[in-house]
Amino acid sequence: MTRRPLxxxxxxxxxxxxxxxxxxTVPVRVALDRTTSAxxxxxxxxxxxxxxxxxxxxxxxxxxxxxxxxxxxxxxFAGDTTRPVLRAGTAMAIMTGAPLPxxxxxxxxxxxxxxxxxSGQQSTVRFDAAPEPGAFIRSAGDDVxxxxxxxxxxxxxxxxxxxxxxxxxxxxxxxxRRPAVAIISTGSELIRAGATPQAGQVFESNSLVLQSLSxxxxxxxxxxxxxxxxxxxxxxxxxxxxxxxxxxxxxxxxMGEREPVRQTLAEHGWxxxxxxxxxxxxxxxxxxxxxxxCLPGNPVSIVVSFEVLLRxxxxxxxxxxxxxxxxxxxxxxxxxxxxxxQFLRGVSEPDGSVRPLGGPxxxxxxxxxxxxxxxxxxxxxxxxxxxxxVTTWPLT
Amino acid sequence: MTRRPLxxxxxxxxxxxxxxxxxxTVPVRVALDRTTSAxxxxxxxxxxxxxxxxxxxxxxxxxxxxxxxxxxxxxxFAGDTTRPVLRAGTAMAIMTGAPLPxxxxxxxxxxxxxxxxxSGQQSTVRFDAAPEPGAFIRSAGDDVxxxxxxxxxxxxxxxxxxxxxxxxxxxxxxxxRRPAVAIISTGSELIRAGATPQAGQVFESNSLVLQSLSxxxxxxxxxxxxxxxxxxxxxxxxxxxxxxxxxxxxxxxxMGEREPVRQTLAEHGWxxxxxxxxxxxxxxxxxxxxxxxCLPGNPVSIVVSFEVLLRxxxxxxxxxxxxxxxxxxxxxxxxxxxxxxQFLRGVSEPDGSVRPLGGPxxxxxxxxxxxxxxxxxxxxxxxxxxxxxVTTWPLT
Numbered sequence: 001m002t003r004r005p006l007x008x009x010x011x012x013x014x015x016x017x018x019x020x021x022x023x024x025t026v027p028v029r030v031a032l033d034r035t036t037s038a039x040x041x042x043x044x045x046x047x048x049x050x051x052x053x054x055x056x057x058x059x060x061x062x063x064x065x066x067x068x069x070x071x072x073x074x075x076x077f078a079g080d081t082t083r084p085v086l087r088a089g090t091a092m093a094i095m096t097g098a099p100l101p102x103x104x105x106x107x108x109x110x111x112x113x114x115x116x117x118x119s120g121q122q123s124t125v126r127f128d129a130a131p132e133p134g135a136f137i138r139s140a141g142d143d144v145x146x147x148x149x150x151x152x153x154x155x156x157x158x159x160x161x162x163x164x165x166x167x168x169x170x171x172x173x174x175x176x177r178r179p180a181v182a183i184i185s186t187g188s189e190l191i192r193a194g195a196t197p198q199a200g201q202v203f204e205s206n207s208l209v210l211q212s213l214s215x216x217x218x219x220x221x222x223x224x225x226x227x228x229x230x231x232x233x234x235x236x237x238x239x240x241x242x243x244x245x246x247x248x249x250x251x252x253x254x255m256g257e258r259e260p261v262r263q264t265l266a267e268h269g270w271x272x273x274x275x276x277x278x279x280x281x282x283x284x285x286x287x288x289x290x291x292x293x294c295l296p297g298n299p300v301s302i303v304v305s306f307e308v309l310l311r312x313x314x315x316x317x318x319x320x321x322x323x324x325x326x327x328x329x330x331x332x333x334x335x336x337x338x339x340x341x342q343f344l345r346g347v348s349e350p351d352g353s354v355r356p357l358g359g360p361x362x363x364x365x366x367x368x369x370x371x372x373x374x375x376x377x378x379x380x381x382x383x384x385x386x387x388x389x390v391t392t393w394p395l396t
Numbered sequence: 397m398t399r400r401p402l403x404x405x406x407x408x409x410x411x412x413x414x415x416x417x418x419x420x421t422v423p424v425r426v427a428l429d430r431t432t433s434a435x436x437x438x439x440x441x442x443x444x445x446x447x448x449x450x451x452x453x454x455x456x457x458x459x460x461x462x463x464x465x466x467x468x469x470x471x472x473f474a475g476d477t478t479r480p481v482l483r484a485g486t487a488m489a490i491m492t493g494a495p496l497p498x499x500x501x502x503x504x505x506x507x508x509x510x511x512x513x514x515s516g517q518q519s520t521v522r523f524d525a526a527p528e529p530g531a532f533i534r535s536a537g538d539d540v541x542x543x544x545x546x547x548x549x550x551x552x553x554x555x556x557x558x559x560x561x562x563x564x565x566x567x568x569x570x571x572x573r574r575p576a577v578a579i580i581s582t583g584s585e586l587i588r589a590g591a592t593p594q595a596g597q598v599f600e601s602n603s604l605v606l607q608s609l610s611x612x613x614x615x616x617x618x619x620x621x622x623x624x625x626x627x628x629x630x631x632x633x634x635x636x637x638x639x640x641x642x643x644x645x646x647x648x649x650x651m652g653e654r655e656p657v658r659q660t661l662a663e664h665g666w667x668x669x670x671x672x673x674x675x676x677x678x679x680x681x682x683x684x685x686x687x688x689x690c691l692p693g694n695p696v697s698i699v700v701s702f703e704v705l706l707r708x709x710x711x712x713x714x715x716x717x718x719x720x721x722x723x724x725x726x727x728x729x730x731x732x733x734x735x736x737x738q739f740l741r742g743v744s745e746p747d748g749s750v751r752p753l754g755g756p757x758x759x760x761x762x763x764x765x766x767x768x769x770x771x772x773x774x775x776x777x778x779x780x781x782x783x784x785x786v787t788t789w790p791l792t
Contacts, residue, residue: 028589032608046762049595053759055652077654078625079584081596095652097585097693099596110651144762151765159608159792160699164765166601167695171589188475189493193424193567199445200477200495205562212428212555229474255506256451256491258473297493299563303556363449366442366540369547369560396555 003275006308006341006379009282012270013309014316016284016291020179020245021317025172028165031157034175035218035319040151042168045141049083050100052076053136057091057113057125058104061133069124072115076101091125100137107136144168154319176319181214182223182244183207184236186252186260187297190226205365206250206302210295213306214248216396218318227252233260241290248310251297254281261294269294275379277340279305299365304343307374307393325376325391331355332386336377345371346392354392371395399671402704402737402775405678408666409705410712412680412687416575416641417713421568424561427553430571431614431715436547438564441537445479446496448472449532453487453509453521454500457529460487465520468511472497487521496533503532540564550715572715577610578619578640579603580632582648582656583693586622601761602646602698606691609702610644612792614714623648629656637686644706647693650677657690665690671775673736675701695761700739703770703789721772721787727751728782732773741767742788750788767791 004012023037052058063070073090078097086092086103093115094100094107108131117123144150150168151161157175165173190204191197204226211221222243227233229252240247252261253271262271262283269285269292278301283294295305312322331353336342344356345368354375358367376391377384384390400408419433448454459466469486474493482488482499489511490496490503504527513519540546546564547557553571561569586600587593600622607617618639623629625648636643648657649667658667658679665681665688674697679690691701708718727749732738740752741764750771754763772787773780780786 029604032611042762044593047759048593048597055650075653077584078598078652079586079596081594083595093653095654096650097583097598138759143760150762159605159612160765160767162608163601163605163695163699164762166589166604167599167761169589169593169599187493188473190475193562193565197440197444197565198477199479200475201444202474202493203563203565205559208425208562209555209559212558215428216555254451254492256474257471257489258491299559303559363443363534364539365563366438366546366560369556371556 003273003280003339006274006276009274010309012284013293014313016293017246017313017317020177020291022177023174024177025174027172028162028170031165031173031175032159032162033157034178035156036151036153036173037176037319038174039149039153040165040170040173042144042146042148042150042170044169045146046143046168047138047140049140051097051138052094052100052107053096053138054107054109055096056094056107056109056136057127058086058094058101058107059091059131060086060088060103061106061131061135063089064108064127064130066129067126069116069126072123072125105133105137106131109136156320176218176317178218178220179245179314179317180222180243181210181219182240182247183210183214183221183225184233184240184247185226185250185297186229186233188228188230188258205299206297209299209302210248210250210306213303213311213396214314217311217314218320219246219314227260229258229260231260234264237264237287237292241288244290247287247290247292249292249294250302253283253294253296265292265294275340276304276308277337277342279308279343280340282309298363300345300363300368303368303395304374307395308343311396323394325393327389328352328354328392330375330384330386330388330390334377334384336382336384338382339379341379342377344375344377346375347372354390399669399676399735402670402672405670405680406705408680409689410709412689413575413642413709413713416573416687418573419570420573421570423568424558424566427561427569427571428555428558429553430574431552432547432549432569433572433715434570435545435549436561436566436569438540438542438544438546438566440565441542442539442564443534443536446536447493447534448490448496448503449492449534450503450505451492452490452503452505452532453523454482454490454497454503455487455527456482456484456500457502457527457531459485460504460523460526462525463522465512465522468519468521501529501533502527505532552716572614572713574614574616575641575710575713576618576639577615578636578643579606579610579617579621580629580636580643581622581646581693582625582629584624584626584654601695602693605695605698606644606646606702609699609707609792610710613707613710614716615642615710623656625654625656627656630660633660633683633688637684640686643683643686643688645688645690646698649679649690649692661688661690671736672700672704673733673738675704675739676736678705694759696741696759696764699764699791700770703791704739707792719790721789723785724748724750724788726771726780726782726784726786730773730780732778732780734778735775737775738773740771740773742771743768750786
């Protein structure tokens with residue numbers, strides 16, 4: 001059977017999932033790590049009102065003479081909502097963030113002030129020096145004017161962005177949707193952690209890998225199920241489609257006699273070998289109007305298939321940039337199979353060169369966990385001496 | 397009042413929170429991004445049993461002659477738990493992952509096989525070539541032997557690590573604890589997004605900033621509350637301590653006349669100025685046996701205080717490495733205040749140099765959100781010409 005070129009299948013996956021892109025409105029308080037799909041504008045000017053930057057005294061700068069007493073005409077606290085008035089020839093005690101009284105044009109910090117009677121009635125205050133007009137005043141609109149952009153479109157929201165949005169009084173924002181992903185692993189040999197395995201059985205790990213990879217790259221997982229090889233797959237697939245934008249399956253698509261995924265979905269999509277290793281068997285189908293991306297069942301194939309075919313597509317839907325590849329030289333000679341793009345699990349050496357890790361077996365889940373990167377070898381290259389420059393991809 | 401040197405206060409915070417470190421046991425399925433506190437060993441050898449790497453035929457290699465027929469003595473599927481036996485002079489159809497029959501020493505892929513009658517009774521099969529002994533067999537223990545380390549201590553668990561643990565049949569693991577953090581913002585001027593502000597009021601943003609920063613750096617947030625400046629702080633603080641390992645407060649610790657945090661906790665800890673800007677006023681106390689870290693209330697001070705005082709302490713408790721600083725040159729001249737370590741909000745220029753962003757005002761929350769890094773200027777330096785090398789810290 002002719003192998004589909006990798007780039008063709010990558011394009012097919014991207015096209016199949018293109019309809020998942022969209023936007024939604026979410027509260028700012030749960031928007032950490034989401035990506036804005038539109039600029040967010042300030043509903044109000046900030047600060048909302050002239051206020052004091054210090055604990056101290058609000059004055060008219062021209063009325064202050066070093067050493068001369070001013071009557072303290074009142075005390076203004078943060079949270080006061082009645083705007084006070086500074087009477088001529090007086091000062092008012094003012095706390096940080098409290099509204100500046102009408103008539104005041106400067107604040108003198110408490111550290112440079114000498115009040116006669118603390119916070120009692122009829123006290124007076126004397127200052128070391130006259131202030132510059134405007135000193136220690138935060139003017140309304142200093143930070144942002146109403147209608148200005150607070151956060152640009154395409155911003156992945158870090159804590160400080162959420163802080164700016166909250167401070168600006170923004171309650172909800174428009175962000176890129178996180179597609180809802182359902183996951184089904186297949187195989188009659190699969191058992192869950194905690195069970196005591198009999199010979200012939202295998203601990204299921206692919207659903208957890210797909211769940212955590214999807215979560216890391218902008219999706220949310222709404223369903224996790226598993227099916228044996230003998231009949232229940234279609235039922236579980238239909239259930240998975242209820243709340244999902246996309247279904248990912250593992251296993252059941254190769255050349256065996258019990259391949260429930262391929263057998264159920266063959267008439268609803270494309271199945272065949274892709275010119276990549278590991279991860280050769282692939283499928284792409286539609287069930288109940290929901291796209292289904294069918295990955296092979298070996299643990300290493302699952303990771304490579306996700307990274308190569310799905311990672312950047314899901315990231316794009318969530319408004320995240322694609323993961324950047326790097327270039328590095330090989331630490332030693334390697335050979336590669338002809339006709340397939342090969343993805344070797346590898347690690348970086350201290351000198352920045354890279355070397356493959358472990359054997360080619362796509363069942364070596366534990367060995368592969370130590371890899372930090374994928375080394376990509378193109379389909380036409382079979383002999384790569386040490387020092388050859390190759391493309392590498394960081395593993396999630 | 398003498399300012400406490402920044403390094404002294406950093407050490408005091410670290411010492412105050414040292415008791416929060418610990419370990420806990422969690423299910424592997426919810427361990428994404430947690431950090432292992434002990435090596436995890438394989439409970440079983442993997443693969444658990446010799447099995448086929450391909451869909452094909454299990455044979456004795458010595459019995460295969462190109463073009464000669466062998467009787468197909470049975471069919472073995474993944475998940476079969478009764479170990480089959482390969483009779484002399486026969487082959488058995490075998491699926492990927494199915495247990496190798498006793499007596500077989502090689503698998504020949506279906507692509508290199510010619511079976512007479514599909515999956516019916518009494519079929520025969522003929523092969524193009526004799527296999528190497530061991531071909532396409534995954535041997536028991538190939539990947540990992542029982543008792544070997546699957547994941548080292550100190551590993552931050554990525555999807556592939558979870559995959560390895562699940563595949564190895566590991567159900568629970570020991571990880572560094574995530575400390576439970578309670579957050580209280582204080583200030584009578586504070587209102588929530590969605591409210592219509594009156595002059596004198598300010599949208600509260602610090603609790604969301606502290607919540608998301610804590611979450612990003614290995615903690616979990618169990619309580620978010622707010623208090624005015626006039627009496628309810630102690631009640632809310634007591635409630636916050638119920639389920640928290642650590643309480644973070646914002647505001648209420650400076651020189652004003654209504655400073656509920658300082659007034660409540662002065663006898664239970666240390667309050668005073670730290671030689672840093674922004675973020676000068678700081679406090680560190682204990683309430684109901686729970687450490688309380690008291691941060692200033694300005695939005696920019698909150699971010700800087702967290703990054704400088706708390707970030708790496710919380711990361712250490714969660715088993716995460718400290719954030720690495722960088723060195724960069726200034727894009728233009730700057731001046732700094734004497735006697736305080738200054739942290740300017742800045743951005744990188746295309747040439748790698750850095751420049752400060754916006755003004756010094758610690759209330760400029762929206763302006764500061766555009767910053768990507770903090771530029772650290774030590775307490776003794778006041779004049780820094782363009783080209784001076786400085787330490788920078790990436791903002792979360």
